[in-house]
Amino acid sequence: xxxxxxxxxxxxxxxxxxxxxxxxxxxxxxxxxxxxxxxxxxxxxxxxxxxxxxxxxxxxxxxxxxxxxxxxxxxxxxxxxxxxxxxxxxxxxxxxxxxxxxxxxxxxxxxxxxxxx
Amino acid sequence: xxxxxxxxxxxxxxxxxxxxxxxxxxxxxxxxxxxxxxxxxxxxxxxxxxxxxxxxxxxxxxxxxxxxxxxxxxxxxxxxxxxxxxxxxxxxxxxxxxxxxxxxxxxxxxxxxxxx
Numbered sequence: 001x002x003x004x005x006x007x008x009x010x011x012x013x014x015x016x017x018x019x020x021x022x023x024x025x026x027x028x029x030x031x032x033x034x035x036x037x038x039x040x041x042x043x044x045x046x047x048x049x050x051x052x053x054x055x056x057x058x059x060x061x062x063x064x065x066x067x068x069x070x071x072x073x074x075x076x077x078x079x080x081x082x083x084x085x086x087x088x089x090x091x092x093x094x095x096x097x098x099x100x101x102x103x104x105x106x107x108x109x110x111x112x113x114x115x116x117x
Numbered sequence: 118x119x120x121x122x123x124x125x126x127x128x129x130x131x132x133x134x135x136x137x138x139x140x141x142x143x144x145x146x147x148x149x150x151x152x153x154x155x156x157x158x159x160x161x162x163x164x165x166x167x168x169x170x171x172x173x174x175x176x177x178x179x180x181x182x183x184x185x186x187x188x189x190x191x192x193x194x195x196x197x198x199x200x201x202x203x204x205x206x207x208x209x210x211x212x213x214x215x216x217x218x219x220x221x222x223x224x225x226x227x228x229x230x231x232x233x
Contacts, residue, residue, distance in 0.1 A: 006159075043226045044225065
């Protein structure tokens with residue numbers, strides 16, 4: 001079974017600064033997908049960024065980028081130029097490549113990010 | 118275009134009662150998954166429905182059951198409620214034709230269930 005670990009329960013960043021959220025995972029599979037989701041107070045999970053394990057290039061989406069280290073099973077999220085609207089819970093998630101389309105996500109416990117004005 | 122809608126938004130029940138939660142998927146989606154998110158935890162997969170059948174199931178007891186209707190909407194039923202069933206229940210939808218990299222999962226805002 002796969003596990004996802006987010007060991008930092010909370011982090012804080014100054015507006016306009018950069019922050020990195022950490023995530024490690026454990027799997028015996030060689031192909032899989034990794035995700036970062038944002039959950040604001042509205043409770044709706046919003047996809048921030050996705051990484052395919054077979055791609056060596058780190059994914060980027062505007063101010064969001066990842067550092068994917070497959071051998072170390074590490075998947076961190078970097079938020080640049082932090083904005084007040086980035087304040088939320090962030091979840092790291094894993095999905096198997098082999099169990100077919102629309103397979104389940106395994107989530108970490110999440111990290112609460114606060115942004116100081 | 119409405120996204121994933123869930124009802125009700127909040128619910129209070131007593132131990133031993135039964136509850137039904139509802140989910141309407143995003144337009145064009147035919148697959149619905151349910152997740153349980155306890156306070157301070159990440160969501161945990163309950164099960165997934167496609168073509169009106171349960172396709173995958175997480176580590177949840179038989180007290181948790183579901184249904185999918187021909188219009189792709191879905192219900193989650195929980196029998197004999199326990200205090201530990203208090204959680205946010207999230208519904209997510211996707212299109213079965215999309216697989217792998219093309220898959221896009223959309224979540225609703227959840228139903229907050231409190232069991233007293």
